[in-house]
Amino acid sequence: MIRIAGLGISGLYLYWRLKNDGFDVSGYDIKKDDFYIPCGYATNENIMKGYMDVIGVDFQKYVLSRAKNITFSGNNFQEKHLESSGLCTFDKNQLEKDESNNLKILPIDKQNKDMIVDATGITRAYLGKSKNDRQYYTLEYLTDQSDHRDFYFYFFKGGRGYFWSFPLGNKYHVGAGSLSIADLNTVRKSIPLKITSRNIRMVPLFDSMSRENIIGIGEAIGTVSPITGEGIIPSLRSAELLFQCIKKYDKEELLNAYTKAISKEFGYYYKLSRLIFNIRSGKIINPTNIYAIKYVKRTVNDFGIKLDILPFLKHFI
Ligand SMILES: Cc1cc2nc3c(=O)[nH]c(=O)nc-3n(C[C@H](O)[C@H](O)[C@H](O)COP(=O)(O)OP(=O)(O)OC[C@H]3O[C@@H](n4cnc5c(N)ncnc54)[C@H](O)[C@@H]3O)c2cc1C
Numbered sequence: 535m536i537r538i539a540g541l542g543i544s545g546l547y548l549y550w551r552l553k554n555d556g557f558d559v560s561g562y563d564i565k566k567d568d569f570y571i572p573c574g575y576a577t578n579e580n581i582m583k584g585y586m587d588v589i590g591v592d593f594q595k596y597v598l599s600r601a602k603n604i605t606f607s608g609n610n611f612q613e614k615h616l617e618s619s620g621l622c623t624f625d626k627n628q629l630e631k632d633e634s635n636n637l638k639i640l641p642i643d644k645q646n647k648d649m650i651v652d653a654t655g656i657t658r659a660y661l662g663k664s665k666n667d668r669q670y671y672t673l674e675y676l677t678d679q680s681d682h683r684d685f686y687f688y689f690f691k692g693g694r695g696y697f698w699s700f701p702l703g704n705k706y707h708v709g710a711g712s713l714s715i716a717d718l719n720t721v722r723k724s725i726p727l728k729i730t731s732r733n734i735r736m737v738p739l740f741d742s743m744s745r746e747n748i749i750g751i752g753e754a755i756g757t758v759s760p761i762t763g764e765g766i767i768p769s770l771r772s773a774e775l776l777f778q779c780i781k782k783y784d785k786e787e788l789l790n791a792y793t794k795a796i797s798k799e800f801g802y803y804y805k806l807s808r809l810i811f812n813i814r815s816g817k818i819i820n821p822t823n824i825y826a827i828k829y830v831k832r833t834v835n836d837f838g839i840k841l842d843i844l845p846f847l848k849h850f851i
Pocket of ligand 1: 767
């Protein structure tokens with residue numbers, strides 16, 4: 535049996551991929567039924583739809599708002615309006631709730647030698663802590679008032695993170711993610727209907743994504759864009775890669791194959807992570823950063839935003 539710990543977006547996806555393919559699989563999560571998930575709920579509809587189709591979910595049913603005019607703003611660049619290439623918000627709580635029906639739920643027994651998939655996100659409850667971890671603080675309000683009708687990003691100085699306001703039908707998510715806890719005060723100007731907070735992992739941890747019979751997917755292994763904080767689709771992608779490897783390889787070859795697949799797909803996250811680190815250390819003009827520019831464009835485009843790279847770069851310089 536394959537035991538999945540953590541039934542967030544990636545754990546649920548892997549569960550249904552394995553189950554629908556005839557594998558013996560169980561899942562387990564610690565969250566309460568009414569838990570409100572801390573996340574902006576923004577994603578690229580065009581890519582997300584493809585993943586959801588595969589597990590029989592009609593994604594469009596969950597879409598709350600679609601971006602038309604996206605604003606990028608920052609401490610030292612003029613507001614820039616960008617086009618969408620699929621950016622939307624969706625009802626993540628409802629989608630995950632619906633996907634959690636009729637699962638085989640079994641607590642994780644660490645003594646058991648079955649394969650355990652750690653999909654517990656930020657907590658890495660089974661893989662354990664990593665010395666290379668880098669987490670940003672976050673604070674997010676669900677609110678019915680915002681200064682911004684459409685999708686809005688304000689980047690803090692020196693690559694520290696950003697403030698966002700995303701529409702959700704007739705409500706908004708207003709939030710901030712930053713290395714500096716003081717930046718979270720930007721959110722406190724809004725009046726909350728709900729308040730959520732948890733750290734977000736902003737660094738790939740592909741050198742510590744397995745231990746004994748445990749193998750990780752999703753935010754647990756750092757499949758979160760170090761630039762945009764987008765973690766939903768990258769985590770689904772990691773789950774799909776593990777699924778393909780489980781199907782194709784036996785126990786001995788599986789880890790090696792999965793490690794290679796993750797490095798191939800997400801290796802550029804190390805370059806983005808290095809770029810942010812360099813910006814924070816004031817090392818702006820250097821060849822590594824210039825080489826990483828094309829990956830900045832790629833990761834922003836993947837999120838569903840058509841990016842003209844130059845104004846964005848000026849902000850950091
Ligand atoms: C404030 C904030 C805003 C964000 N906004 C966006 C956004 O707009 N778009 C985007 O793409 N990404 C966003 N992200 C990132 C994204 O939410 C995550 O990267 C993504 O959900 C990761 O999916 P996952 O399945 O790996 O982990 P999660 O979705 O975090 O799921 C982990 C699951 O594990 C469970 N769990 C934890 N510990 C245990 C345990 N001991 N045993 C069993 N279960 C356990 C949890 O209850 C949870 O259900 C945001 C993150 C934050 C914090």
